[in-house]
Amino acid sequence: MDLSYSDAEKAFRKEVRQFLDQNLPDDLRDKVRRGKDLGKEGHERWHRILNERGWLAPNWPKKFGGAEWNAVQRHIFEEEAAAASAPRIVPFGLSMLAPVLQKFGSKAQQDHWLPRILSGEDWWCQGYSEPGAGSDLASLKTTAVKEGGHYVVNGQKTWTTLGQHANMIFCLVRTDSAVKQQEGISFLLIDMNSPGVEVRPIVLLDGGAEVNEVWLTDVKVPLENLVGEENKGWTYAKYLLTHERTNIAGVGFSQAGLAAVKRIAAAEMANGRPLIENPHFAARVAQIEIDLMAMATTNLRMISRAAAGTAPGVESSMLKVKGTIIRQAINDLARRAGGVYAMPFASEALEGANDMVPDPLSAGPVAAQYFNNRKLSIFGGSNEIQRSIIAKESLRGGA
Amino acid sequence: MNFELTQERQMLQDSLQRYLRDKYTTETRNAILQSEAGMSEEIWQQLADLGVIAALFAEEQGGFGGAGFDLAVVFEALGRAGVVEPFMETAILAGGLIARLGNPAQQDLLDRLMAGGLQLAFAHGEPTGRYDLTHVATTAHAQDDTILLTGRKAVVFNAERADMLVVSARESGAVDDPEGLSLFLVPKDTPGLGIQGYALLAGGRAAEVTLEQVRLGAQARLGAPGQAAEAITAQIAAACVAQTAETLGAMETACALTKDYLMTRKQFGRPIGSFQALAHRMSDVLIEMEQARSAVINAAGHLEAAPAQRERFVSAAKNLIGRVGRLVAEESIQLHGGIAMTQEYELAHIAKRIVMADHRFGDVDHHLERFIAFSAA
Numbered sequence: 089m090d091l092s093y094s095d096a097e098k099a100f101r102k103e104v105r106q107f108l109d110q111n112l113p114d115d116l117r118d119k120v121r122r123g124k125d126l127g128k129e130g131h132e133r134w135h136r137i138l139n140e141r142g143w144l145a146p147n148w149p150k151k152f153g154g155a156e157w158n159a160v161q162r163h164i165f166e167e168e169a170a171a172a173s174a175p176r177i178v179p180f181g182l183s184m185l186a187p188v189l190q191k192f193g194s195k196a197q198q199d200h201w202l203p204r205i206l207s208g209e210d211w212w213c214q215g216y217s218e219p220g221a222g223s224d225l226a227s228l229k230t231t232a233v234k235e236g237g238h239y240v241v242n243g244q245k246t247w248t249t250l251g252q253h254a255n256m257i258f259c260l261v262r263t264d265s266a267v268k269q270q271e272g273i274s275f276l277l278i279d280m281n282s283p284g285v286e287v288r289p290i291v292l293l294d295g296g297a298e299v300n301e302v303w304l305t306d307v308k309v310p311l312e313n314l315v316g317e318e319n320k321g322w323t324y325a326k327y328l329l330t331h332e333r334t335n336i337a338g339v340g341f342s343q344a345g346l347a348a349v350k351r352i353a354a355a356e357m358a359n360g361r362p363l364i365e366n367p368h369f370a371a372r373v374a375q376i377e378i379d380l381m382a383m384a385t386t387n388l389r390m391i392s393r394a395a396a397g398t399a400p401g402v403e404s405s406m407l408k409v410k411g412t413i414i415r416q417a418i419n420d421l422a423r424r425a426g427g428v429y430a431m432p433f434a435s436e437a438l439e440g441a442n443d444m445v446p447d448p449l450s451a452g453p454v455a456a457q458y459f460n461n462r463k464l465s466i467f468g469g470s471n472e473i474q475r476s477i478i479a480k481e482s483l484r485g486g487a
Numbered sequence: 488m489n490f491e492l493t494q495e496r497q498m499l500q501d502s503l504q505r506y507l508r509d510k511y512t513t514e515t516r517n518a519i520l521q522s523e524a525g526m527s528e529e530i531w532q533q534l535a536d537l538g539v540i541a542a543l544f545a546e547e548q549g550g551f552g553g554a555g556f557d558l559a560v561v562f563e564a565l566g567r568a569g570v571v572e573p574f575m576e577t578a579i580l581a582g583g584l585i586a587r588l589g590n591p592a593q594q595d596l597l598d599r600l601m602a603g604g605l606q607l608a609f610a611h612g613e614p615t616g617r618y619d620l621t622h623v624a625t626t627a628h629a630q631d632d633t634i635l636l637t638g639r640k641a642v643v644f645n646a647e648r649a650d651m652l653v654v655s656a657r658e659s660g661a662v663d664d665p666e667g668l669s670l671f672l673v674p675k676d677t678p679g680l681g682i683q684g685y686a687l688l689a690g691g692r693a694a695e696v697t698l699e700q701v702r703l704g705a706q707a708r709l710g711a712p713g714q715a716a717e718a719i720t721a722q723i724a725a726a727c728v729a730q731t732a733e734t735l736g737a738m739e740t741a742c743a744l745t746k747d748y749l750m751t752r753k754q755f756g757r758p759i760g761s762f763q764a765l766a767h768r769m770s771d772v773l774i775e776m777e778q779a780r781s782a783v784i785n786a787a788g789h790l791e792a793a794p795a796q797r798e799r800f801v802s803a804a805k806n807l808i809g810r811v812g813r814l815v816a817e818e819s820i821q822l823h824g825g826i827a828m829t830q831e832y833e834l835a836h837i838a839k840r841i842v843m844a845d846h847r848f849g850d851v852d853h854h855l856e857r858f859i860a861f862s863a864a
Binding site (some may be wrong): 126217222223224246247284290291292293294295356357358359360361366368369372420423424426427428429430431432433434455456458459462463465466467471472474476 | 528559612614616617618619622641642662663669685686687688689693748754755759762764765804817820821822825828829830831835836839842843845846847851852855856
């Protein structure tokens with residue numbers, strides 16, 4: 089047991105910090121710090137910058153053009169990126185689809201799609217949930233029928249994050265209705281520009297439009313866009329979900345969020361003193377910081393274990409539940425810290441009345457973020473689903 | 488002990504709830520929220536005609552209510568329907584202060600107010616004051632027959648639509664001194680009065696208000712010079728009763744929507760409410776709802792008590808409602824799942840109302856500290 093970083097790891101951290109210092113554009117840093125939308129161009133620009141350095145795909149094997157970092161390196165990068173207010177890496181192509189293609193895709197699919205993910209030529213989104221298939225994902229109803237050298241796809245997907253920017257969507261579709269639900273699902277890659285694809289935005293409770301409904305009506309999909317074998321899609325979907333979760337602890341986000349809480353609370357005055365000096369508020373901050381310190385080590389331990397070959401199952405569920413509880417608690421603290429200035433609908437207040445609104449609000453739309461991040465414990469398999477997985481593994485089969 | 492409403496209050500509650508159920512649908516509210524005004528003049532007038540504003544004032548003020556339980560009955564109904572019209576600002580805060588301190592000429596405003604023909608705002612809190620009621624840096628300099636106001640007020644609800652603002656300013660004393668505070672009636676077109684408005688996350692509109700050498704006559708002052716702190720504290724206590732009752736109403740709606748959804752939404756072939764993990768959480772919410780109702784009753788029933796006792800109950804209610812409100816809002820969203828994250832679903836607005844109520848008149852921590860102080864005294 090040794091909790092100190094090796095010389096090589098310290099050097100790596102320095103290298104990452106220097107890179108961020110020199111290459112993260114000021115306008116993107118500013119938008120991240122203020123909790124504002126980067127827009128398609130902003131995300132693409134940051135991806136390009138990382139790709140030029142060879143750091144866009146930290147978890148990909150080198151043979152596919154990835155950085156193949158170990159758990160500690162990934163942790164260091166995540167910490168430094170969050171501390172520098174770097175944009176998050178849009179995960180759908182890079183860390184969700186790509187691992188599936190690398191493990192189950194054909195050579196032709198790997199050669200075609202993976203370089204386009206790195207170059208940014210394709211923007212992927214995820215077609216999993218449906219209005220009637222949320223926690224019970226396997227009950228999905230979108231169908232794909234083979235007809236004249238194509239699959240013809242009909243159905244509706246929902247909660248499609250950033251689908252408005254995407255040109256490609258990977259979908260779970262039903263190819264056999266006669267068998268057990270999980271055994272009739274296939275994994276299809278669909279061009280969003282095909283006739284019959286319609287994207288409709290869903291406005292969320294914070295006023296933002298980051299998710300969409302995707303309607304598929306008689307959409308023709310080439311047969312070569314099937315990943316792996318027909319009716320084996322559920323296996324690939326589960327594999328993808330465990331990868332979705334390796335970063336779901338969001339330690340870097342939490343560290344950045346806690347730093348923001350401290351910034352706001354240092355600027356906000358309460359009874360003539362900075363709020364951060366109020367014993368009651370300071371105790372709330374300390375309590376979360378203690379949890380987060382342990383979480384960082386839990387995260388590293390579990391990622392290391394997964395890297396050693398143990399399939400992530402219970403671990404990724406645990407990271408998701410605890411990680412989202414901590415992130416949401418930090419959002420709650422930021423909202424509290426904002427006081428009366430948490431009440432304005434921040435996007436308008438920030439654009440229109442910037443010079444009128446005092447310092448606390450410049451930390452970002454804290455209440456809108458609090459509401460938006462209620463999603464963390466709902467998506468990617470709700471925390472209730474995760475708890476069931478943990479219980480199933482540890483009470484019955486696994487242990 | 489008797490926990491039944493009087494006949495008059497029961498009738499008021501019934502007619503108000505009936506009106507709101509028919510008129511104030513989710514679609515109506517969403518249209519109001521998206522309008523530039525952020526409120527409906529028509530609904531304001533109709534509710535005034537129903538006697539909603541008069542119910543918030545005592546008989547000697549020209550109303551037919553005004554007690555803690557009257558406020559609670561009205562605001563719980565408003566909260567249940569998610570009404571965004573500014574009854575709090577116009578009637579409880581600014582109107583209440585005029586009723587409490589105004590001379591006969593100023594009191595005449597109340598008739599117009601109760602008839603629905605007047606909009607008011609209370610410009611009190613300041614950018615560095617957070618929730619401290621006596622933190623006022625805005626100054627009032629009296630010279631001969633004129634008074635000059637200079638300063639800035641933070642997040643003033645309803646300021647843009649108000650015909651008049653009730654503005655607090657300091658005539659003497661240090662920045663957080665209870666002594667030396669006065670209130671002034673400032674008509675909206677007074678030179679030097681700046682109003683920069685914005686929408687609020689939970690509906691309605693507010694503004695940053697600047698006062699640059701705003702010149703008033705001595706007749707603009709409400710009550711005696713420098714003696715307004717007591718009235719402000721008393722009226723904020725009334726506002727806390729109204730606010731906690733409103734939040735209780737909103738929480739009732741959140742619970743009703745959640746119960747309904749748990750029994751209709753099916754996953755894995757059965758209603759999701761049949762899963763014990765969800766059912767037990769709903770039960771915990773329902774237990775806390777009973778506590779919330781009791782806390783509001785306690786505060787409403789002590790609104791007419793001596794100040795130290797009144798404030799202890801008010802802070803207890805504001806603290807408890809803040810805690811339970813967060814629980815109810817977060818659990819309602821979680822138990823629904825994704826649908827609750829969408830703007831067009833009713834719960835979205837209701838949940839925002841519940842949580843953001845903790846940012847008005849002091850949050851959970853502020854009132855915990857206050858409760859400790861009043862309990863020690």
